[in-house]
Amino acid sequence: MIRLFHVSDVHFGREDRAAVAWFDAAVHAERPDAIVMTGDLTMRARSAEFAAATAWLEALKRPVTVEVGNHDLPAFNLFARLFRPYRRFTRLEAVIEKELDLPGVTIVPMKTTARFQLRNWSKGSVSDRSLRKAVSGVEAADKGGLVIVACHHPLIEAGTQATARTHNGRPALAALAQAGADAVLSGHVHDPFDRVVEEGGRPVRMIGAGTLSSRVRESRPSFNELRIDGRDLEVIVRTMP
Structure with missing residues (x-):
């Protein structure tokens, strides 16, 4: 059985230190096979937050793969946002949008952030x-196991308090499904869901x-534990006591 920890929206700069320590303790005690972080590592994409x-x-x-969230792009420096949006990711470059290929499961990254929108x-x-890049990754994955796409924004709304309103999200979800994706992991809305x-x-x-x-909405701080056994995928929401 493969066990993944799916965590999102830590927002360093506004992190809940008790929640982070609780997650760290779970990782060190249980040693999941990999961690999928679906974006918003930081609050304002400041150097200290990235550090x-x-x-x-x-x-x-x-082993970890990290998606870029909207909070991970410079919020106030327009030049940096448009022309050097990932400059502060330097030490994390090796794990940003990294495909993970584990026995029985492939994690394919897909970017859902934009430098500029009207x-x-x-x-x-x-x-x-x-x-195109994500579909290619899904098509190339071993279909004998599960194929999971990781992104920051939910591709369609999931009934949560916060919204993603992802442009081109539904056609993207259809294309990924047609290519053979079994599931799409995301964050952004700060509440867990499974549909x-x-x-x-x-x-x-x-x-x-x-x-x-500390920016909780309808639920307490949490992360997901994914248990993969053959074609079976069990999702357990781990909520901080």
Whole structure:
């Protein structure tokens, strides 16, 4: 059995230190096979926040892949946002949007953030380029195991208090399902969810993680534990006591 910890929206700068310590203790005690972090490591993409996030990830000492969240792009420096949005990710470069290939499961990354939009910049957007790259990764994955896509924004709304309003999200979900994706992991909305929807003529599972930050909404700080046994996927929401 493969065990993954799916964590999201830690928001260093506004992190809940007790929640982060609780997650760290679970990682060190249980040693999951990998950690999938679906974005918003930081609150304002400041250097000090990235330094804290980097130290945190390195201390976990587990295989990890990290998606970029909307809070991980510079919020106030327009030049940096448009032309150097990932400059502060330097030490994390090796794990940003990294595909994980584990026995029985492949994790394929997909970017859903945009440097510029003629609307609220926090909302999701799937570019043609990002979708092509993700579909290619899904198609190349071993279909003998599960194929899971990881992104920051839910591709369609999941009934949570917060919204993603992801541009091109539903067509992207259909294309990923048609390519063979079994599930899509995301964050952004700060509340966990687990839904099966029919897209592209196939069922695909949408799984969202909560937050380890102080910016909670309807639920307490939490992360997801994914247990994969053959084609079976069990999702356990681990909520901080």
